Each structure stands twice: as C-alpha cells, then as structure tokens.
Amino acid sequence: MRSFRSPRSTRQWMAPVLALTIVLVAAACGSDDTTTSTATTNATEAVPPPTFAPGTTMANIQAKGKLVVGIKYDQPGVGLRNPTNNSFEGFDIDIAELMAVGIFGGTPDSLGNKIEFVEAVSANREPFLQNGNVDIVVARYTINDTRKQQVDFAGPYLLAHQDVLVLESDNSIKSVTDLNGKKVCSVQGSTSEKNVIAKAPQAELLSFDTYSKCAEALTDGRVVAVTTDGPILAGFVSTSGGAFKVVNAPFTDEPYGIGLKKGDDAFRTFLNDRLEKIEADGEWAAAFEATLGKLSLALPEPPPIDRYGAIGELNATTTSTPGATTSTTAATTTTVP
Amino acid sequence: MDIVLDNLGGYTEAAWITVELTLLSFAAAFVIGVLIAAFRVSPVVPLRTFAVVWVETFRNTPVIVLMFLFVFGLTKVGVRYSFFVSAVIVLAVYTSTFVAETVRSGINSVAKGQTEAGRALGLTFGQLLGVVVMPQALRTVVAPLGSVFIALIKNSSIAGAFAVLDLTGFYQRLYTETEQPIPAFLGAAVAYLILALPSGWAVGVIERRVAIKR
Numbered sequence: 097m098r099s100f101r102s103p104r105s106t107r108q109w110m111a112p113v114l115a116l117t118i119v120l121v122a123a124a125c126g127s128d129d130t131t132t133s134t135a136t137t138n139a140t141e142a143v144p145p146p147t148f149a150p151g152t153t154m155a156n157i158q159a160k161g162k163l164v165v166g167i168k169y170d171q172p173g174v175g176l177r178n179p180t181n182n183s184f185e186g187f188d189i190d191i192a193e194l195m196a197v198g199i200f201g202g203t204p205d206s207l208g209n210k211i212e213f214v215e216a217v218s219a220n221r222e223p224f225l226q227n228g229n230v231d232i233v234v235a236r237y238t239i240n241d242t243r244k245q246q247v248d249f250a251g252p253y254l255l256a257h258q259d260v261l262v263l264e265s266d267n268s269i270k271s272v273t274d275l276n277g278k279k280v281c282s283v284q285g286s287t288s289e290k291n292v293i294a295k296a297p298q299a300e301l302l303s304f305d306t307y308s309k310c311a312e313a314l315t316d317g318r319v320v321a322v323t324t325d326g327p328i329l330a331g332f333v334s335t336s337g338g339a340f341k342v343v344n345a346p347f348t349d350e351p352y353g354i355g356l357k358k359g360d361d362a363f364r365t366f367l368n369d370r371l372e373k374i375e376a377d378g379e380w381a382a383a384f385e386a387t388l389g390k391l392s393l394a395l396p397e398p399p400p401i402d403r404y405g406a407i408g409e410l411n412a413t414t415t416s417t418p419g420a421t422t423s424t425t426a427a428t429t430t431t432v433p
Numbered sequence: 434m435d436i437v438l439d440n441l442g443g444y445t446e447a448a449w450i451t452v453e454l455t456l457l458s459f460a461a462a463f464v465i466g467v468l469i470a471a472f473r474v475s476p477v478v479p480l481r482t483f484a485v486v487w488v489e490t491f492r493n494t495p496v497i498v499l500m501f502l503f504v505f506g507l508t509k510v511g512v513r514y515s516f517f518v519s520a521v522i523v524l525a526v527y528t529s530t531f532v533a534e535t536v537r538s539g540i541n542s543v544a545k546g547q548t549e550a551g552r553a554l555g556l557t558f559g560q561l562l563g564v565v566v567m568p569q570a571l572r573t574v575v576a577p578l579g580s581v582f583i584a585l586i587k588n589s590s591i592a593g594a595f596a597v598l599d600l601t602g603f604y605q606r607l608y609t610e611t612e613q614p615i616p617a618f619l620g621a622a623v624a625y626l627i628l629a630l631p632s633g634w635a636v637g638v639i640e641r642r643v644a645i646k647r
C-alpha cells in the first residue's frame with residue numbers, strides 16, 4: 097500500500113542536481129557581470145550632465161543615478177523586450193532613452209544602467225506613477241481626460257490611430273462597423289477595448305491580457321479581428337510573415353503621452369521641452385525610422401506638444417483657472433475624425 | 434467606490450461564472466484526484482507510474498502555461514473547446530494533482546492494522562481500498578481538501594485572462610470602461626472573499642460531520 101523510499105537514495109541524486117544548479121547559477125551571474133561592466137565602461141562620456149535646481153524631480157533622478165521607466169514588454173515596434181537577449185526595442189524605448197539623456201547627458205548608447213525598464217501593463221500604469229514605482233511611463237499611453245485626473249502627461253510624442261487587423265485572406269471587414277456581430281479581440285484595460293465597445297457595440301468582444309494571445313486567437317480563427325492602435329498592428333503584420341493585414345480604416349486619434357506623477361509641473365515642463373528639442377534636431381525622426389519606420393509606417397509630423405494648464409498659462413488666465421484647463425484639454429483630445 | 438456599487442449586478446453575474454468554474458472543475462478534479470491516488474498506491478506498476486507522471490507533470494507546471502498550451506497549442510492539432518470549457522478542463526487537471534496528493538496523505542494515515550485485517554479477511558485490493566481505506570482516508574483530509582478548494586476559487590481567475598468574463602475578466606473590463614483600477618480590483622477582491630469565506634466555514638461543518646469519533 098505504502099511506497100517507501102530510503103532517504104539515502106534521495107540524497108544520492110540530490111547532490112549532483114544541487115551541484116549542477118550552483119554551477120548554472122554561478123555561470124548566469126558571471127555572464128551578467130560581464131555585460132554590466134561593459135555597459136559601465138561605455139558610460140564614461142565627455143558630454144557633461146546638465147544641472148537642475150535642487151529639489152526638482154530631474155535633480156532627484158540625477159542624484160539617484162537612475163531613471164525608472166514603465167514600458168510595454170510585448171508590443172513589437174513600440175515597446176518590446178526581445179526574448180532572445182532581453183534587450184529592449186521600440187519607439188517608446190527610444191523616446192524614454194532620449195528623455196534620460198536629457199537628465200544625465202551623454203548619448204542613448206552611453207546610458208548603461210542609468211535607465212531601468214519595468215513592465216507596466218495597462219492596468220498598472222496609474223498606480224505605478226502614483227506610488228512612485230516608476231519615474232515616467234512611456235507605454236503607448238493615450239492621453240485622455242479621465243487619466244489626467246490621476247496622472248499628468250507630457251507630450252504627445254506620437255499621434256496613432258486605432259485600426260483593425262484581420263487575416264490576409266479576409267476581405268469582409270472594411271471598417272470598424274463591420275465588426276458588429278463578429279468576434280473581436282482586444283486587451284484588457286486598454287483604450288482600444290473601450291473604443292471598440294463604443295464604435296461597434298454589437299461586436300462580441302473577447303478580452304485577453306496580452307496582444308500575443310489575440311494574435312494566436314486570430315491565427316486559430318477564434319476571432320475574426322484584432323483591434324488596437326496602428327503601430328502595434330503593424331508590428332504584428334511584420335512578425336506574422338504575411339498571415340495578417342491591417343484593414344487601414346483608422347477610427348480614433350490616440351495621442352501618446354509620457355505619464356508622470358500628477359502635479360509635478362516642473363518635471364512636465366522639462367519633458368515637454370526635451371520632446372520639442374528632440375523633435376527639432378531630428379532625433380525624434382531618427383528614432384521613428386529605426387523602430388516603427390522598419391514596419392513600413394511612413395514618418396509622420398510630430399504632433400504639437402500640449403502644455404495643458406502649465407504654470408505659465410495658469411498665470412495668464414488667473415481669473416478662470418479650472419475652465420481654462422478643461423477647455424485646453426478638450427481642444428486637443430476630441431479631434432476624432 | 435461608486436463604480437463598484439453601480440456595477441453590483443455585473444459583479445454578481447461574474448461571481449456566478451467564477452462559482453460555476455470552481456464547482457465544475459472541483460467535481461472533476463475530485464474524481465480524477467481520488468482515482469490517481471488509488472493508482473498511486475495500487476500494486477499495478479504501470480498505474481503507479483502513470484499516477485506519478487500525471488502528478489509531477491501537472492503539479493509542477495504553472496496553470497497559466499497549461500492554459501496557454503491547452504487553448505492555443507491543442508487548437509493547432511484540431512482539439513478545440515470554448516474558453517469556458519477549456520478553463521474547466523485545465524483547472525480540473527491542475528487541481529486533480531493536489532487532490533491526489535492530499536488523498537494519498539490520507540491513505541497513508543490509515544493505520545496499517547486496518548489493511549492487514551482487511552487482507553486477512555481475504556478482501557481484494559479494490560475492496561480493501563473502496564470499503565476499508567478510502568472512506569477513512571477521505572474523512573481525515575476534509576480540511577486540506579478545503580484548502581485545495583479555496584485555492585481553486587482563486588486559481589479560476591486564470592480564465593479571466595482567456596476571454597472568460599469571470600470575476601477577474603469582469604473587473605478588468607470594468608477598469609477598462611471606468612479607468613479606475615483600484616476600486617474595480619477591490620470590488621473583485623471583496624467578491625472573492627465572499628466566495629471563499631463561506632467555503633471555509635462549510636469545510637469546517639463537513640469536517641465535524643464526517644469526523645471519525647475515536
């Protein structure tokens with residue numbers, strides 16, 4: 097009835113397993129060390145870091161020696177952790193690095209461990225900023241009024257549009273309204289999900305926690321379409337090897353902003369200035385070409401920076417501050433075609 | 434917290450899906466688990482091996498990996514169920530390993546004299562297990578099985594990540610529509626608590642009812 101195993105035999109096979117584990121762990125640590133040290137040697141840079149007024153977020157980050165950025169891990173072209181070498185790539189990543197360069201000086205390549213990326217899934221973005229887990233969020237974070245009540249936004253640094261992804265062979269879907277009555281995939285906690293509920297109320301919406309599951313579901317025919325922002329869909333088209341196509345019927349405006357803690361106006365002004373600078377000197381366009389441009393997306397004009405309710409503007413319109421703030425906001429976020 | 438109060442109906446509906454998921458998969462897990470435990474102690478070597486492989490494979494794989502493989506992997510070879518049924522099957526298989534190990538510990542706790550007495554009476558292995566050992570074993574493991582059940586209530590949230598509108602799926606959707614993650618999450622946490630607490634009490638009642646009076 098009872099199986100009985102002598103404890104010694106267990107120990108006999110435990111020993112080599114344990115030894116192997118130790119060797120593997122040591123090897124892993126060793127390789128880690130080498131990468132870090134090369135990164136640090138590269139970080140020696142001639143360009144001096146800028147100086148900031150003490151007490152500002154920029155000065156604090158500089159003193160801390162690290163900018164912590166919340167990004168997406170699973171969105172090709174936008175924010176992706178490359179599973180083969182754990183490097184980060186995408187337009188969001190490049191923008192975040194250019195922001196870090198504004199704080200620490202040097203170049204994106206010389207940042208080394210002065211920038212740390214943390215995965216911020218859609219639902220985590222506001223809590224991460226409010227609790228200070230991250231300094232900024234650059235995670236295809238659409239600026240809207242509901243979110244502005246909880247966090248602040250610099251930017252927008254990109255104007256994207258929500259679109260529909262279908263199988264290459266599918267010609268039945270021409271616009272978002274064709275999704276009514278069909279099974280559509282989107283991701284929990286995204287504005288994409290919210291938008292498709294609004295534009296195609298009869299669509300049967302299946303929600304997953306990641307876009308990769310949506311792509312699988314589309315391949316398997318469990319859904320007929322995936323809907324989210326154009327850049328992400330373009331990423332899936334490029335990785336699908338021609339199995340998917342974008343319908344190219346954009347139906348929303350998605351201004352992507354850099355999320356930061358609510359009320360930190362000095363930091364927001366700094367980020368906006370920095371964005372304007374990289375847009376003016378071509379670094380913005382270079383970042384686009386190196387990431388989204390490779391997904392055969394045409395280089396757009398950078399969207400105008402929205403310095404809503406900034407300190408300067410507030411002083412100018414002291415009589416009706418709240419009204420002024422909301423009207424600025426509304427003007428920039430309700431330009432849906 | 435208004436968004437929770439405004440959506441009590443939605444929460445109730447979603448909680449019901451969670452209850453269905455949990456009860457269906459627990460029923461299946463219980464049957465499979467008891468069978469696997471019986472295999473594990475049987476004199477037939479292939480059955481014992483099968484039970485060991487079953488337990489070690491599914492107990493040591495994260496449930497999200499099992500779910501992904503089942504939902505998207507098996508589709509590639511033509512096996513396809515709805516997301517709800519897929520979740521029930523995966524949760525049943527996963528939980529069955531914990532049931533099996535729990536029941537096996539109960540079997541091991543039955544005094545050796547019982548088995549020996551049974552054998553002396555000429556009972557076959559099946560009779561011995563079914564009439565003498567298993568009834569005593571199950572009575573001693575009511576409390577740990579209760580823990581397995583409560584763990585299952587929470588594990589069922591995996592379905593929410595695979596297009597099932599259970600409590601987890603629902604609070605995600607609610608968060609999407611309202612952009613207020615914390616209240617939506619808290620509402621779900623309270624709902625899970627409301628489901629799990631009575632389960633704990635029920636386990637206590639059952640345990641007292643079936644306990645062997647010595």
